[in-house]
Amino acid sequence: METLGQLALKSAHAYPQKMAVKDEQRSFTYKEFIARAKALAAMFHDQGFKKGDRIGILMSNRLEHIELDIAVAFAGLVKVPLNYRLHPKEHQYMIEDAGLRILIGDQELIDAVGPNVDVLYIGQQYESAVEKYAGQSFDEKVAEDDLFAIMYTSGTTGNPKGVMLSHRNIIAGALSLAQVCEVDYEDIIGHVAPLTHGSNFLSHVSWLYGLTQVVYSKFEPEEFLDHLEEDKVSVMFLVPTMVNLMIQHPNFDASKLATVKTINMAGSPIAASKLEEALDKAGNIFVETYGQVEAPMCITMMPRNDIRDHLTSCGRIGVFVDVKIVDDENREVAHGEVGEIIAKGSLVMQGYWNNEKATAETLQNGWLHTGDLGWRDEQGYVHIVDRKKDVIISGGVNIYPREVEEVLNLHKGVKETCVVGVPDDKWGESVTAFVVPNGKEKVTVEQLIELCKDNLASFKKPKEVFIVDELPKSSYGKILKREMKQQHVEVSK
Structure with missing residues (x-):
């Protein structure tokens, strides 16, 4: 297994004139895209950034998310994506906890936080930096187990925790998603869910195939369907809430999904009746994955040809993870019995940033204790029952x-x-x-x-x-x- 930077370079060498990424304003070929990422890596090096330094990213959906991924990979840095929908006080906690060297993003969002770190605003300031270092490059020695990202949990119980993900973790997730989404070399990936989390994991599939990525700034169901049809998007990630809004819209037109091969639906559970309605209205285009930030996306995977026959399941165990279902004494339970889902393998995080206590509680002998309760049937399909902490007694x-x-x-x-x-x-x-x-x-x-x-x-x-x-x-x-x-x-x- 290699690093994200190496994979992106291979795509650029293979498809230099192919469109790498576009949003509503601009587009770049692979040759242009890689040159921009190299210029940014050179800027970081020139400004004294060292391997392992953390780079905060705070912006709405736009293509800079994707080129910064590769710039960070070239320079051996660690990206810290901050969800722009969070409150500035939540952003401030993450900025301080991660020990950022710089925060890059939309001026309006950054100024609302007032961070006590260097900033680089997207727009003229950012483009001037790319132009200044055009033609330059810097490549740090990066290994697959080096840290690539610190991604913060949603913080539903106390302060969010910074999940440490390596290049190996990210690539294992990308290979898994490529398999379940049936990705091939002609696909076009669309991003309308936040590129700070779920959709970003799908983004990395592009470096395996040299794919084009299309970034949308907002989700409005009817307008979004028009864009999909126009851009010929074939693979994307949506949370169940988005799927429900799309198919229940009074002007929903399934014909506008003609180019869509697979929609990876993940992020939260979907009721079996709602899933069946989505299949009836939109067709056999949905795949399901179950995971956590701690094991991105693919602890289990449900292909589109299986999903209608297993509406209450989240799929079989993914290719880069081992899974057990255990009782409170960590003893594996029999098929059909409910227990906690635990996972181990290349997909599983390195631990929580600056939080040894939480790491020790969650990672036990290499096994990630997900906090999710579920059971496995005789065919190997996993069924999520609920969060352990949400059980009503x-x-x-x-x-x-x-x-x-x-x-x-x-x-x-x-x-x-x-x-x-x-x-x-x-x-x-x-x-x-x-x-x-x-x-x-x-x-x-x-x-x-x-x-x-x-x-x-x-x-x-x-x-x-x-x-x-x-x-x-x-x-x-x-x-x-x-x-x-x-x-x-x-x-x-």
């Missing part, structure tokens, strides 16, 4: 929120759901559901309770159901269950 019995959410999502008028456990004087915790209607059919509390009665054991039925306009989500599109619990506490006072 009512009357001493475990209730998995996702099981209740799957039933609620059967209602044709339901857009999305969230089930949490709230304090209960008698039972310890009781099941509470929050439901967002989609406007297509009337939804009542009575209907939802009856649906649960028809499909669930009595002790699993929600004690309370609230119909709400929306669910709070993180900047990565994940439902914030802790906020729903807090809302319930405040309402119940």
Whole structure:
């Protein structure tokens, strides 16, 4: 296995005149792209940056994300992508924790943070730097196990943790995605999800094949479909929320997906009923992967030809990881039994930056303890049950929120759901559901309770159901269950 910089160079040598990357304003061939990345690497070297120094990136979706990946790889530096949807105080924590040498990005976003580090604004300042060092290059000696990125978790429980990913980790993920997405040399990769996380992992597949990448600055379902058709995008990454917004849009036109071969759907679970609806409307173009920042994207993989027959599964074990399902004593459980999913292999992170305690808790004897509960069937398909910390214990019995959410999502008028456990004087915790209607059919509390009665054991039925306009989500599109619990506490006072 090699480094990202080496792979990008091979693509440039093979396809110098092929378009490497484009966004809504500009495009660059592989020859031009590599020259820009080399100039940036020369700039970093000239300014005294040393191997392992951290480079912060804070910008909306634009092609500079992609060329900075390769510039950082050439110079032996470590990129720290910051999600632009986060609050400036969250950015400030990450900047200080990572010990950045410089922050590169949109002036408006950077100025809102007011970082106490050097900055390089995208636009005239950035382009002047590229021009100044044009024709120059710098190549640090970089090995596959050297650190490439520190990517921060979403911080749903306390401060976010900086996940350390090596070139080997990133390339293992890219090879896995290439396999499950059925990538070939003619594909065009589209990016509309944030290039700070999920879509960036798909970006690295390009260096294996010399592909063209198209970057979109925002996701608006109808306009986005028009762009896909125009740019002939064939492979992309979307979170389930985006998929739902796209297929449920009143003007959804499946014919505009004609060039799309695969959409990698990941980042959060999708209800089986919603997945089936997406397949019915958009066709057999979806693949699923399950992973974490700590093991990017591909702990398990579900090819598009398997997905309709396994709607409740996230796929079989990926090619660059070993997986076990274990009990609380780390003993492997039998097929069909629920336990914690743990993983080991080239995909798994090096640890958490500046956090030995969290690293020791999460990486045990090389095994990543994901905190996700699941089971494996006799065919080897893994089924995610829920987050370990989200399990509801009512009357001493475990209730998995996702099981209740799957039933609620059967209602044709339901857009999305969230089930949490709230304090209960008698039972310890009781099941509470929050439901967002989609406007297509009337939804009542009575209907939802009856649906649960028809499909669930009595002790699993929600004690309370609230119909709400929306669910709070993180900047990565994940439902914030802790906020729903807090809302319930405040309402119940």
